[in-house]
Amino acid sequence: MHYKGYNTTEVKVGSLNSKQHFYMETIEVSRLSALAFFAAGETHYKGQRFYWQNREKTFTLVGLGHAYVIQNDQNQSRFDAVEQEWKQLTKNIVQEEQDLQPILFGGFTFDPQNEVKGEWANFPQSYFAVATHQLVLRNDKAYVSINLITDKPDSAKTFDALRKERDHLIHAAQVKELKTYSKPEMTSYEEPYKEAYLASIGKVTSLIKNQQAQKVVIARSLALQFKEAVTSPQILSHVVHEQPESYLFGLEHGSMLFFGASPERLVKVDNGKAFSSCVAGSIKRGKTAEEDEALGQSLLNDTKNRGEHHYVVEMISQTFDKNCTEVKLPKQPKLLKIRDIQHLYTPVEGTLAREATILQLVKHLHPTPALGGVPRKEAMEIIRQYEPMNRGLYAAPIGWLDADGNGEFAVAIRSAALIENNAYLYAGGGIVADSEPILEYEETLVKFRPMLRALGGQLYE
Incomplete structure (x- = not known):
């Protein structure tokens, strides 16, 4: 597995209670396809992924898996509730390199007072996630981060397993031919x-x-x-x-x-x-x-x-x-x-x-x-x-x-x-x-x- 520079940063973050810790490790990798990375999570992370690219195409974000979910049904208080939980989760972050940040991605529904069920019946009014595996493409550089939020005192084995999984995901995104998809019928x-x-x-x-x-x-x-x-x-x-x-x-x-x-x-x-x-x-x-x-x-x-x-x-x-x-x-x-x-x-x-x-x-x-x-x-x-x-x-x-x-x-x-x-x-x-x-x-x-x-x-x- 060849990484660009293989610079890793691990941060430990204060969180919702004194027993819970937020660990993050980031490596810079050779540029890869964001779509291929998203697709690489199909087997293990289907239903827990996100994709984002800004209009200028200077920032692309892909998330696979849920390290942490913030969701609520608090109507007009929902924005404040998400903000408070996110601030609490990241309040003691120590960061060596400003390029490397845990990112929260999601959305707020249009109208929490709408009571029509339909296809949105099971969707919360606020739904955000920190990805287990986070890809950021920015300024022609690619970063893959592992986020682990746990209350277990010894998480070394868990983190090692996530590193192996990360390496497989990167390999799949870089080496496997990018699939071309037909239109649905x-x-x-x-x-x-x-x-x-x-x-x-x-x-x-x-x-x-x-x-x-x-x-x-x-x-x-x-x-x-x-x-x-x-x-x-x-x-x-x-x-x-x-x-x-x-x-x-x-x-x-x-x-x-x-x-x-x-x-x-x-x-x-x-x-x-x-x-x-x-x-x-x-x-x-x-x-x-x-x-x-x-x-x-x-x-x-x-x-x-x-x-x-x-x-x-x-x-x-x-x-x-x-x-x-x-x-x-x-x-x-x-x-x-x-x-x-x-x-x-x-x-x-x-x-x-x-x-x-x-x-x-x-x-x-x-x-x-x-x-x-x-x-x-x-x-x-x-x-x-x-x-x-x-x-x-x-x-x-x-x-x-x-x-x-x-x-x-x-x-x-x-x-x-x-x-x-x-x-x-x-x-x-x-x-x-x-x-x-x-x-x-x-x-x-x-x-x-x-x-x-x-x-x-x-x-x-």
Whole structure:
């Protein structure tokens, strides 16, 4: 087994009780495929894996196995509860090299008050994990870490076994030929509650005209069935190759894989600097460069979409004003173009205030007007009344943080839940006073495209 330099760092971390210890060992290895490392965990760690790649492709994270899980159903206290447990777990960390950190990855569901069960029946409101085997690709370097959290006084044998397992995983990822996966074969395609969705647009626009809200996001789902069970590596391989401009993520929970390719950052914190993205208002891509330019200009000049975008900019900038100093905000949006769709986009950045943290920003930013509505409380009540499904992690925060408080969360749109040979795709749109049901329906078709393509299906133009 050849390692790059074979520099190891072992840290012992204080934790939830005096008997429990957090051991971490990291080695730098020759660069390897993140997908191959994820796939190498199929036999022993299926149901306990995660995958993340940022939009810039400068940071990739893969986790195999659960060294520690933080989960809760504490409603509005859930963000604080995760933060407190993570701080307690890592409070005494001693770190020789700042490159090497234990990372917590997971997500918060969109609405803990939604009582529809469906495919999300067994999913907690907050679900995060520290991986047993953690791969980080950053700055053209690859690091593989073992995380062991135990209350046993002598864990040397356990750690030696994990080292052997780590070596097998690295070998499999570096040496075995990267598998090419075929697309799943779909056997059925359903649009659950299509008529109810169309009817809800009319009802919600009436509520908005009566000034019960200014904007409400209403979503719907597609239900697909396949000839055979679809594996997590199979579907992630297609998402990764087809959606390179987006945040790419996959999170397993038992038999479910939640995955997607989101264009939208919720918040990033890097050495005390905070960044967010206002993404709202969308239109399809053109078949030619000229048509694409014309569609983009029409989006920039469209009153409805500019209004939707303004709500998001206003709310995110206010949140940054409360939690940050030196906030920077461009006066006009620009276009964010990805494979199937183009959006209005305004970046926001600031310096974190003394007491602010990434999870506090997540708590205050979620849900943004782009995914919930305006005002937030009234919009959420309307969504609960008129959306016949549970969004689960769709449109919710998904991402990571480390022991230093750095991290990044995306908004989990352009996403789907896969359970064996069934998949559930999600898409929504902002409803305002002059929204038309059929146009909103067509907008969701455009937003379904990325995940539908990855799953082997296609929509008519």
